[in-house]
Amino acid sequence: MAQYSGFKQLLIYAVSMFIIALSFYQWDMSQRKQEERIHETQELRKQPLRETCAGDKETFKHRLEDVRNNELANLIVDDKHGIIYCYIPKVACTNWKRVMFSLTKDEPYPDPASISPDLVHLPNILPFLNSFPRSEIKAKLKHYTKFLYVRDPFVRLFSAYRNKFQEHNEYFYQRYGRHILRLYANQPDPPQSLKEANASGMRVSFQNFIQYLLDPLTERNEPFDPHWRQMQRLCLPCLIKYDFVGHQETLQQDASQLLKILMLQDNIQFPPSYENMTTPAFLLDWFSAVPLEDRRKLYELYEQDFRMFGYKRPRELLDG
Template identity: 50%
Template sequence: MGTSRMFRVFVVLGSAFMILLIIIYWDDVGVSHLYLHTPVSPGPKIPHGPPPQQSQTSRTPSFLSDIDAFVNQFLEPGTGEPTDPVPPDTSNQSEKAEERYIPRREWKIHLTPVAAELRERQEQRRKLLQEMCANDSIAFPGKNRSFDDISNKELDHLIVDDRHGIIYCYVPKVACSNWKRIMIVLSESMLQDGVPQRDPLAIPRDLVHNSSMHFTFNKFWKRYGKFAKHLMKVKLKKYTKFLFVRDPFVRLISAYRNKFELRNDDFYRRFGQVMLRRYANQPTPPASVDEAFGVGVHPSFSNFLQYLLDPQTEKEMPFNEHWRQVYRLCHPCQIQYDFVGHLETAEEDAEHLLRQLRVDNVVEFPNSHRNLTASSWEADWFSTVPIEARRELYKLYEPDFRLFGYDRPEWILNE
């Protein structure tokens, strides 16, 4: 009996060890193959003081501890030995990578703590999300489903940076271009003259929105197979998760201005022509955006809102990401976000977040000098929209207003 029992133990341990090796290989080696960046380089040496305490977002030890727990559950009481600590993997730290390493701007490290009011701001925003998700008075599609019920296609806005333990849910029209640039710099997924690009603004716009530059949750299935959902949950538990939002109505105005007041042939052909035919008495709209602009034809803001409120729109296809509700993009009732930034307080929030992530010595959030849509313009934009349409639109986006703490726009809904 003793021999048989020992044999079973060895078989179980051997199987678990093989699973561990496969997962670690996929999680570590696979990332470098996907991103095509140089191996992880050691940081600069600090001459004085003790080494900095390891961040809680450190990927390898926390991941291995989960695997240890997985292995230990197969052992009968009294048959297992304490798991030996696993040394960190340094096989991918080459001398060439060290030679090409660009020293971090250590002088930029903030030694003073984050202001109490900024910490309180984040606490209030996180608490509000929890309260709204638990509040039965607010209902919206998908609110009460579990994370397992979210389809793979709906997870394409969650960008993962395994190097720093960060997950970012990007929301179009909320400074997502610059935050995507930050994620590219941190993940080192773009090389410039053989070294990782360190300047966010030097990343071309076409690459910023190129899906191959970002490792998103919906790509986990291709890499990890049946382990994908489990690994998503592990990373959601261990990593720092953040998103940025803005006033929902102002976001709609910004989307309209960017996609239909400017020459965008793709959006004109996919959406603009539909709006003109259905709501602007244009049965045969111009074939291209250049022709349309040449004769002064484009969908009005009212046409755009009619399109959003038309039940036929969602029957044909889900809302485009530029006007899709944030709760549908980022699933805030299934994912407990650690940081909720607002575009209205973007400068303070960005600095706070980068300090919290301990990467403010690596990258700075770029300042935007573009013409931004102001909240004060809302009344002017909605002046030509019938009052009933405004109220229906609010119902459509009410979850975003309430989840993220934006006041009900009474001056628009009750005029």
């Protein structure tokens, strides 16, 4: 009887070990499949980048020697974790800056959601790549993990318009709004302040904004503001071989994957973000006020962003 009891206990132990081993195997297989899916997704996102860069050696910059320091102004460096993040305005950049700021602190890292959005946009709060000597820049670009987040170019453009010209933003009214009203809205003497403009019902229309972008003098006088500058110009993807390309459209999922790749998933949490409400129908409604020819010219202006980052040509906006 004692022999039978001992055998039973041994059997129970063996079954328990088998269940544990099976569970570990299933977990390991699940992790492997997840890693494979991430790798496949990233390859799909990087392929158009490689093809576009390889197909045009003249338009895009491929060598660090050809790049001025101010062209590296959007690259944030984290030496402690070996990370470089290229931020693109209107593509979750505030939340990623909050993450990068948290990582500059000692562990346990502060919750990025607790950090003021205004703080991370202040000058000299975060270390930028162009603050280092060229030899260090080259070494960091070679060895650090580099990532960026992109977005449908027209949705990003519309988001910039709404944020800077529909919401109360005195700086952008003074910096761009009065100029746009003067040149494209037949207002030779626009109101001196945004408050006065709002009181008189005077606003920069979406069509006025597009006219401003399409005017050759705009780019000739000075580079586009970063909020509507082309993404490929901000992040130089033909020079910098990004290890991870995130999409605004799958922001939370991509953020979770990236934090795992960086081995930070247990140390920091990406702040929750609102769901993008800009649907194709919504975008079409706003673009309907823009002449078809201007829409086509606008696509040409941002075509490299569409091509490089795998976004389809918006036929419903361009084919009439």
